Amino acid sequence: MRKRGSYKKNELPSDHIYKRVDISRFISYLMRDGEKSVAEKVFYEALEEAKKTTKIEGLEIFEKAMTNASPLLEVVSKRVGGANYQVPREVRPARKFFLAAHWIIDAARKRKGMPMAKKLSEELIAASKNEGSAIKKKQDMHRMAEANRAFASFVR
DSSP: OOOOSOOOOOOOOOOTTTOOHHHHHHHHHHOOTTOHHHHHHHHHHHHHHHHHHHSSOHHHHHHHHHHHHOOSEEEEEEEETTEEEEEEEEOOHHHHHHHHHHHHHHHHHHOOSSOHHHHHHHHHHHHHTTOSHHHHHHHHHHHHHHHTGGGGGGOO
């Protein structure tokens, strides 16, 4: 049985350009093989590229993209009387950011034929306009939660 209680949340330092913790977390999710400086370079280049393309501040595009890609509901598997049900529930704020960031990064990595900074900037721009793969993934999750709304009473 899982131990219930409090735990110490890992505090990340803020990034060195914008002084924001959420950007630092995004860069950590973007990082591969412990190469944080490479991830930072890719992220900041992506914001510059997005600014050049849209004439809107890169930070605004990032915030709008994260807001648009953040899910409100998710489904959790729950066993009731020998059957598994997909029970919809609200998503915690920290998990919203985690899911949105991972969907945007995965969608950018799946694009082919460009440097990562360009792919990430295009995905951020698409998400800020409510388009792209990350938004489709969010909509699919909401659709599944809506379809299983009848099982919402199974939540603890």
